[in-house]
Amino acid sequence: xxxxxxxxxxxxxxxxxxxxxxxxxxxxxxxxxxxxxxxxxxxxxxxxxxxxxxxxxxxxxxxxxxxxxxxxxxxxxxxxxxxxxxxxxxxxxxxxxxxxxxxxxxxxxxxxxxxxxxxxxxxxxxxxxxxxxxxxxxxxxxxxxxxxxxxxxxxxxxxxxxxxxxxxxxxxxxxxxxxxxxxxxxxxxxxxxxxxxxxxxxxxxxxxxxxxxxxxxxxxxxxxxxxxxxxxxxxxxxxxxxxxxxxxxxxxxxxxxxxxxxxxxxxxxxxxxxxxxxxxxxxxxxxxxxxxxxxxxxxxxxxxxxxxxxxxxxxxxxxxxxxxxxxxxxxxxxxxxxxxxxxxxxxxxxxxxxxxxxxxxxxxxxxxxxxxxxxxxxxxxxxxxxxxxxxxxxxxxxxxxxx
Amino acid sequence: xxxxxxxxxxxxxxxxxxxxxxxxxxxxxxxxxxxxxxxxxxxxxxxxxxxxxxxxxxxxxxxxxxxxxxxxxxxxxxxxxxxxxxxxxxxxxxxxxxxxxxxxxxxxxxxxxxxxxxxxxxxxxxxxxxxxxxxxxxxxxxxxxxxxxxxxxxxxxxxxxxxxxxxxxxxxxxxxxxxxxxxxxxxxxxxxxxxxxxxxxxxxxxxxxxxxxxxxxxxxxxxxxxxxxxxxxxxxxxxxxxxxxxxxxxxxxxxxxxxxxxxxxxxxxxxxx
Numbered sequence: 001x002x003x004x005x006x007x008x009x010x011x012x013x014x015x016x017x018x019x020x021x022x023x024x025x026x027x028x029x030x031x032x033x034x035x036x037x038x039x040x041x042x043x044x045x046x047x048x049x050x051x052x053x054x055x056x057x058x059x060x061x062x063x064x065x066x067x068x069x070x071x072x073x074x075x076x077x078x079x080x081x082x083x084x085x086x087x088x089x090x091x092x093x094x095x096x097x098x099x100x101x102x103x104x105x106x107x108x109x110x111x112x113x114x115x116x117x118x119x120x121x122x123x124x125x126x127x128x129x130x131x132x133x134x135x136x137x138x139x140x141x142x143x144x145x146x147x148x149x150x151x152x153x154x155x156x157x158x159x160x161x162x163x164x165x166x167x168x169x170x171x172x173x174x175x176x177x178x179x180x181x182x183x184x185x186x187x188x189x190x191x192x193x194x195x196x197x198x199x200x201x202x203x204x205x206x207x208x209x210x211x212x213x214x215x216x217x218x219x220x221x222x223x224x225x226x227x228x229x230x231x232x233x234x235x236x237x238x239x240x241x242x243x244x245x246x247x248x249x250x251x252x253x254x255x256x257x258x259x260x261x262x263x264x265x266x267x268x269x270x271x272x273x274x275x276x277x278x279x280x281x282x283x284x285x286x287x288x289x290x291x292x293x294x295x296x297x298x299x300x301x302x303x304x305x306x307x308x309x310x311x312x313x314x315x316x317x318x319x320x321x322x323x324x325x326x327x328x329x330x331x332x333x334x335x336x337x338x339x340x341x342x343x344x345x346x347x348x349x350x351x352x353x354x355x356x357x358x359x360x361x362x363x364x365x366x367x368x369x370x371x372x373x374x375x376x377x378x379x380x381x382x383x384x385x386x387x388x389x390x391x392x393x394x395x396x397x398x399x400x401x402x403x
Numbered sequence: 404x405x406x407x408x409x410x411x412x413x414x415x416x417x418x419x420x421x422x423x424x425x426x427x428x429x430x431x432x433x434x435x436x437x438x439x440x441x442x443x444x445x446x447x448x449x450x451x452x453x454x455x456x457x458x459x460x461x462x463x464x465x466x467x468x469x470x471x472x473x474x475x476x477x478x479x480x481x482x483x484x485x486x487x488x489x490x491x492x493x494x495x496x497x498x499x500x501x502x503x504x505x506x507x508x509x510x511x512x513x514x515x516x517x518x519x520x521x522x523x524x525x526x527x528x529x530x531x532x533x534x535x536x537x538x539x540x541x542x543x544x545x546x547x548x549x550x551x552x553x554x555x556x557x558x559x560x561x562x563x564x565x566x567x568x569x570x571x572x573x574x575x576x577x578x579x580x581x582x583x584x585x586x587x588x589x590x591x592x593x594x595x596x597x598x599x600x601x602x603x604x605x606x607x608x609x610x611x612x613x614x615x616x617x618x619x620x621x622x623x624x625x626x627x628x629x630x631x632x633x634x635x636x637x638x639x640x641x642x643x644x645x646x647x648x649x650x651x652x653x654x655x656x657x658x659x660x661x662x663x664x665x666x667x668x669x670x671x672x673x674x675x676x
Contacts (some may be wrong), residue, residue: 021408021454022408023408024405024441027405043445044404044441045441045442046442046506048506054509057509060404062441063438063444063445064441067413068413068434068458083463111506115505118505130505130590132591133504133505134502174581174635174656174674174675177610177632178629178630179608179609179610238541264557265519265557265559266432266448266449266451266519266558267558268448330446330448331448342522342556383419395621
């Protein structure tokens with residue numbers, strides 16, 4: 001742990017301190033500076049309890065890092081002793097019963113002061129919109145809104161700055177016109193980087209949302225007879241090798257233990273868990289039912305994969321895959337449902353492309369990555385593999401290691 | 404809710420940022436305003452080895468009038484655009500005003516939002532609708548990418564590991580151009596569940612309809628836009644909107660479909676009224 005020296009002006013007073021880069025401003029103010037008026041609620045920028053002024057403007061102290069405030073001005077709720085607007089707000093909060101437990105109040109007051117100064121003509125609705133980033137679990141907000149509106153109104157009366165209504169001229173009717181087709185913004189001087197496999201995997205098609213799990217169904221065809229494909233599905237380590245980031249630690253005919261590491265934007269997770277395997281040779285169908293935990297984010301995932309093979313004629317096999325999954329914990333809390341779905345779809349796309357490539361390791365390999373899932377059930381055979389680059393090289397090297 | 408340990412560096416030049424990015428081999432993460440990365444760090448969903456803080460980099464804070472366009476530095480905050488109406492780019496102030504909450508807007512940046520590429524965020528929808536260009540700085544200089552092809556997937560962009568958004572160039576719209584923007588949020592300031600942006604600029608012969616809050620990148624409804632340019636709001640019907648959305652939405656449940664349809668309809672209504 002490396003400490004960094006910082007200088008800061010807090011409530012007008014210059015301070016020096018040593019901080020770890022990961023220490024957020026809220027913790028620094030409370031634990032290091034003993035300014036406990038700044039309250040910490042959610043610690044991820046949602047509740048507004050920790051709102052302070054950084055360089056004069058309201059900011060969340062929980063997602064600003066103390067080290068990043070080096071050389072800056074910070075003002076906390078303790079620093080408004082002499083402030084006229086804050087005095088008015090304090091009186092109004094008391095009069096209108098704008099607090100009960102008081103936990104949200106420091107953040108409420110700092111945000112409210114900003115609204116009073118920045119929006120001198122705001123009405124009750126505008127105040128509600130402006131204050132929507134500060135949560136209160138006691139009052140139901142009515143008292144808070146009344147208090148802020150009363151301060152705005154009394155200041156307006158005192159300043160007697162009547163606001164002249166702005167005359168809005170009626171707009172001329174919109175003329176009909178022939179828009180230029182394909183209006184690329186013409187400004188791009190250099191072609192964008194080659195689309196990544198991630199990009200190719202992003203398909204607009206989707207399946208219905210089911211509670212509690214989310215279900216994704218897909219199908220793709222492989223240029224190999226059903227028995228070869230069925231055999232391949234029995235070999236779990238090789239199946240796992242088709243899923244980038246998957247690693248099998250233990251393996252019996254009916255169960256596997258392992259890990260799936262994933263990266264999605266700035267997020268990383270590694271789910272460690274186990275799964276039960278079932279196979280029915282008579283119907284050429286099977287399932288993998290598993291659950292795992294990501295110890296980094298303390299998130300839990302559960303997933304059921306069922307697959308069914310059928311003869312597609314001409315020595316080809318159709319693979320129908322259904323994945324039903326659910327995610328709990330911070331990872332699920334942070335990312336909205338659709339994003340997780342997109343993420344799982346990307347994994348299915350990678351898996352389908354890899355499996356197809358693995359089985360079709362000869363010259364007849366088919367199926368561009370991404371297209372495998374882009375094609376809904378019953379779609380036409382996939383176009384020949386044309387995706388050069390990293391993805392393809394990765395697959396070739398993986399496949400070569402098998403045969 | 405405490406971030407895992409990371410190294411911290413605050414370069415003072417753009418060139419130092421890109422060379423630090425290159426040297427880090429993908430282990431460093433740029434910190435613009437930190438309003439998305441901060442929560443991810445605290446939840447430990449993101450654990451970069453190093454944070455490169457560009458939140459106060461002067462070169463990224465510039466707003467410049469280029470004559471036919473505005474060049475907006477990647478580090479310009481939403482609040483800066485909210486408070487300063489740029490003539491010819493008035494939609495920017497309107498969109499900025501609706502992003503999250505003031506405390507977030509004071510720190511969150513245009514470049515950070517575009518690079519983070521949340522499918523439901525406002526700038527990844529607004530910039531292609533306005534026909535903007537993303538100016539990307541890398542070790543070998545600048546390159547330019549049309550906003551409509553910049554975002555490639557949820558959290559996926561055309562940015563390489565050692566590149567940063569230097570600026571966004573937003574072409575000015577004509578004085579009689581119309582802009583419509585509508586999003587559905589369950590709570591004010593939350594990420595929307597459906598969003599749409601409409602630009603109708605008769606003088607420049609430009610008509611664009613884009614929808615956001617999808618599972619992947621925002622999408623263009625080009626044919627619908629051309630139709631609206633000719634027929635105005637008459638081009639909008641339950642049938643025409645659902646037909647335009649069909650290839651973009653695919654199979655989703657009826658409630659979500661309705662939200663997206665409503666977003667398009669209301670954005671068009673705002674632009675054509």
